[in-house]
Amino acid sequence: LGPVFSQEVLGEGTSGFGLLMFSLGIGAAIGVVLLLWLQRRLPREQVFWVSTVAVGVGIFLAASFSALPATMLITIVVGAGAGSGYVTGFTLLQEHTHDDVRGRTFAALYTIVRVCLLFALTVSPLFAGIFDAISGAVLTDSAFEVSGQTVHLPGVRLALWLGGLICVAAGLWARHEIQNALRKQES
Secondary structure: OHHHHHHHOOOOHHHHHHHHHHHHHHHHHHHHHHHHHHOOOOOHHHHHHHHHHHHHHHHHHHHHOOOHHHHHHHHHHHHHHHHHHHHHHHHHHHHHOOHHHHHHHHHHHHHHHHHHHHHHHHHHHHHHHHHHHHHHHHOHHHEEEEOOEEEEOOHHHHHHHHHHHHHHHHHHHHHHHHHHHHHHHHO
16 A cells, blocks of 8 residues: 555655655664664563554554655654564564474464465555545545644545554454463463
């Protein structure tokens, strides 16, 4: 949805999308370097779910802005959360997987990641289109006014908001599952 968001919401086109991708990459690098610096001070389990929630909140906030500089700053946060969450997730999986099933576990993980990516790439434009139709039918010009400011609600923004909320929910679910696993391990 990035190119569509850059075109429809930010009005920046391909160059704006390139800058958002650059921000995402810078954020991922910052997240990994920060993780390397803090890894001995913070519990990995907490870093994982907090990173996932930060990605979701960041996606939601980035989709809320209509100016490229603000969106780029928030996208750096998204990249930092994604980078640290990715590294921490793999580390946790490596630490907590028995040797006899490690290969199958990582093979399953890579397969699930690819299937989910393919699913997201096919379903997110569909949701953006559906949300665009709903927004156009409910709101005049897919926009409304708040305190004299016009807020546009194109389908791409609504789809990104949904994606951000799903990511926050996944992070909170991961927190719940990690806490349950740690409790069982202590007993």
